[in-house]
Amino acid sequence: MNSLRISQLRKTFGGLTAVNDLSFSVEAGEIVGLLGPNGSGKTTVMNLISGALAPDAGDIELAGRPIAGQAPHKVAHAGVARTFQLVRVLADMDATENVVAGLAFSREPTWGAQATARAGELLARVGLARHARTLAGELTYIDQKRLELARALALSPRLLLLDEWLAGLNPSELLEGIALVRSLKDEGVSIILVEHVMDAVHSLCDRCVVMNAGAKIAEGTPAAVLSDPEVIRAYLGDASA
Known part of the structure; x- marks a missing residue:
């Protein structure tokens, strides 16, 4: 199919x-x-x-x-998940919180400690492990794109x-x-x-x-x-x- x-x-x-x-x-x-x-x-x-x-x-x-x-x-x-031509991140939330927000809308929503752990895995996958607690608005443009992808992947x-x-x-x-x-x-x-x-x-x-x-x-x-x-x-x- x-x-x-x-x-x-x-x-x-x-x-x-x-x-x-x-x-x-x-x-x-x-x-x-x-x-x-x-x-x-x-x-x-x-x-x-x-x-x-x-x-x-x-x-x-x-x-x-x-x-x-x-x-x-x-x-x-x-x-269906997506990234945007003009990057859209939640600037006042850190990178982990951005991905956790995505996990809440996935096909199998995840919460709490499990969501935080999964967010860490996704951030590591896109090369942002060291920025887990960095505010999204303080990331470079390229790292914001990485974060947006991690959030999209959170939707499985x-x-x-x-x-x-x-x-x-x-x-x-x-x-x-x-x-x-x-x-x-x-x-x-x-x-x-x-x-x-x-x-x-x-x-x-x-x-x-x-x-x-x-x-x-x-x-x-x-x-x-x-x-x-x-x-x-x-x-x-x-x-x-």
């Missing part, structure tokens, strides 16, 4: 069609890159999947269960939505980040990766879906879609195609 199935998804804002009859699927344990130039509708798709927005039309199913239009906390309980997701999580990393951090994402795939987590770092796309993605102006214009392996003339036009313009 597909981990995720999206069929004829549509979202408009006034006269702008942000997502136009989009369909694709993600298998269990597969990484699918959701690519496209800025403004192509990628983050809107992430918002529709996670419940931040309700679609105007179309279906979203996770493990055969309809989730389109459900409240974000219900989508989280169904097994079936599907993880990573919205430019690898952006802004230096070369060594990028290698660490790629290895971490790959380890999640190896554990059977399905991942949708919105990313402009092409080294990461080539290294991680089994397939890519490319959007432009809200519509899907290509789907296939990273090598195939990134050499597609229509994709090159979307990114670079007609003069460079």
